[in-house]
Amino acid sequence: MSLRLGDVAPNFKATTTAGEIDFYEYLGNGWGVLFSHPADFTPVCTTELGKTASLQNEFAKRNVKVLAVSVDPLDKHLGWIKDINETQKVNVDFPIIADENRIVANLYGMIHPNASETFTVRSLFVIGPDKKVKLTITYPASTGRNFVEVLRVIDSLQLTANYSVATPADWKEGEDVIVVPAVSTEDAIKKFPKGVKVVKPYLRYTPQPNK
Numbered sequence: 001m002s003l004r005l006g007d008v009a010p011n012f013k014a015t016t017t018a019g020e021i022d023f024y025e026y027l028g029n030g031w032g033v034l035f036s037h038p039a040d041f042t043p044v045c046t047t048e049l050g051k052t053a054s055l056q057n058e059f060a061k062r063n064v065k066v067l068a069v070s071v072d073p074l075d076k077h078l079g080w081i082k083d084i085n086e087t088q089k090v091n092v093d094f095p096i097i098a099d100e101n102r103i104v105a106n107l108y109g110m111i112h113p114n115a116s117e118t119f120t121v122r123s124l125f126v127i128g129p130d131k132k133v134k135l136t137i138t139y140p141a142s143t144g145r146n147f148v149e150v151l152r153v154i155d156s157l158q159l160t161a162n163y164s165v166a167t168p169a170d171w172k173e174g175e176d177v178i179v180v181p182a183v184s185t186e187d188a189i190k191k192f193p194k195g196v197k198v199v200k201p202y203l204r205y206t207p208q209p210n211k
């Protein structure tokens with residue numbers, strides 16, 4: 001059965017381009033993004049890994065460790081990284097799992113047999129410091145993901161975890177956020193000194209607390 005939000009993300013040990021990794025040890029007490037690709041030396045994947053490398057500072061700022069998965073062997077990954085660095089003008093310094101035996105792919109349900117019997121689709125999991133799954137997204141092989149959106153969701157998840165606020169449709173960093181229903185308006189006024197705007201009793205906004 002596939003992993004659902006709130007499930008514990010299974011631990012594993014894997015061979016990667018940065019050596020042997022124990023997933024939980026790699027994550028430590030921070031957040032994680034685990035994401036799969038159909039295959040090495042493919043065009044969309046090359047741009048995705050390049051984009052992720054270019055956003056490494058953004059992931060680090062949010063205390064997020066990134067880990068990619070592809071079912072190709074280690075030597076192929078190492079050759080591909082050279083191409084990614086050359087063509088995307090980056091330095092890929094996050095690990096890519098050599099999941100030749102599809103252990104991680106099967107553990108995380110990354111193979112969707114009606115799309116491909118053998119290759120992983122574009123699955124992405126955000127994992128919280130409690131090792132629980134906070135976000136799952138699945139894209140088809142032919143569509144490159146929007147990694148700015150992944151960062152936006154991580155910002156929203158971290159705001160909810162730290163301040164009990166939610167984020168409205170199309171929210172962007174710096175815009176007002178929503179007081180979660182579990183917090184009464186009376187408590188919200190005490191909790192959010194920048195102010196609470198009550199549009200309806202169930203729809204209350206406050207400026208982003210960590211800005």
Ligand code: BEZ
Binds near residue numbers: 038142
């Ligand atoms: C790829 O680059 O990974 C890809 C592109 C088109 C179809 C399937 C995969």
